[in-house]
Amino acid sequence: MLQRKFNISKNEIKQGYYLYINVSNISKSDNISINFNEEELICYKEFNTCSSYISIPITLKQGEYKINIKNNDELVKEYNINVLEENFEKQTLTIDQNQIDTKRNDEALIEFRQIVLASRNNPVLDKMWGDNFLMPIIGKITTEFGIYRYTNNNINPTRHYGIDISASKGTNIQAFSNGKIKIARLTIMAGNMIIIDHGVGLYTHYLHLDTINVNEGDIVKQGDIIGTVGSTGFSTGAHLDFAVLFNQTYTNPWQFINR
Numbered sequence: 001m002l003q004r005k006f007n008i009s010k011n012e013i014k015q016g017y018y019l020y021i022n023v024s025n026i027s028k029s030d031n032i033s034i035n036f037n038e039e040e041l042i043c044y045k046e047f048n049t050c051s052s053y054i055s056i057p058i059t060l061k062q063g064e065y066k067i068n069i070k071n072n073d074e075l076v077k078e079y080n081i082n083v084l085e086e087n088f089e090k091q092t093l094t095i096d097q098n099q100i101d102t103k104r105n106d107e108a109l110i111e112f113r114q115i116v117l118a119s120r121n122n123p124v125l126d127k128m129w130g131d132n133f134l135m136p137i138i139g140k141i142t143t144e145f146g147i148y149r150y151t152n153n154n155i156n157p158t159r160h161y162g163i164d165i166s167a168s169k170g171t172n173i174q175a176f177s178n179g180k181i182k183i184a185r186l187t188i189m190a191g192n193m194i195i196i197d198h199g200v201g202l203y204t205h206y207l208h209l210d211t212i213n214v215n216e217g218d219i220v221k222q223g224d225i226i227g228t229v230g231s232t233g234f235s236t237g238a239h240l241d242f243a244v245l246f247n248q249t250y251t252n253p254w255q256f257i258n259r
């Protein structure tokens with residue numbers, strides 16, 4: 001039997017970026033899992049290799065971290081990675097308090113979290129995405145990935161996990177890549193919201209839509225019109241809040257798309 005081989009794409013990485021690991025020469029009876037930052041990640045199989053993508057949270061403190069690779073719960077490989085600090089900008093924003101109380105209250109935050117968790121059920125195990133990705137709309141970037149946001153002079157910032165792209169109401173939104181529609185529904189905070197599972201742990205989120213053109217369970221192709229830009233939910237004007245994630249962790253969208 002061939003010896004298992006391990007490969008990691010980088011050992012040093014900034015907050016908000018991703019790396020990948022692949023294990024080759026695995027056998028049928030192997031059950032490889034990868035553990036990082038208290039999250040157990042699935043290793044997605046293709047022939048005799050499996051791969052896993054690890055996104056470094058924007059909030060993870062800089063320093064050394066371990067990635068453990070297990071086979072049937074037995075440790076088979078360990079990597080040390082060095083997480084570096086990214087320089088995220090700060091933004092101040094004034095928002096009508098009524099909008100916060102009704103659209104960004106505890107109920108809204110809990111609902112959002114539950115929907116994101118639900119979207120991870122029965123994940124797509126095949127890699128549906130290819131080598132290039134599509135910006136869902138063309139427009140001005142009004143809020144960048146990862147920034148600190150100070151709302152109404154509150155001293156505690158929130159973080160912004162997607163990018164805000166402004167465009168007029170009704171602008172068509174295209175699918176970032178091939179995938180399966182996991183969520184397509186109205187929510188309190190995100191308004192009309194779509195989540196696409198592109199397979200192998202890659203997900204995209206589209207928030208505040210005016211209309212939704214797809215149903216949960218649909219299979220879409222890259223470029224398909226999935227909905228239109230709006231200002232539903234916790235939003236102050238027509239824009240798309242677009243986010244990219246590996247597993248449960250937001251990652252910088254500019255790793256996939258050229259500016």
Ligand SMILES: [Zn+2]
Binds near residue numbers: 143160164
């Ligand atoms: Zn936003």
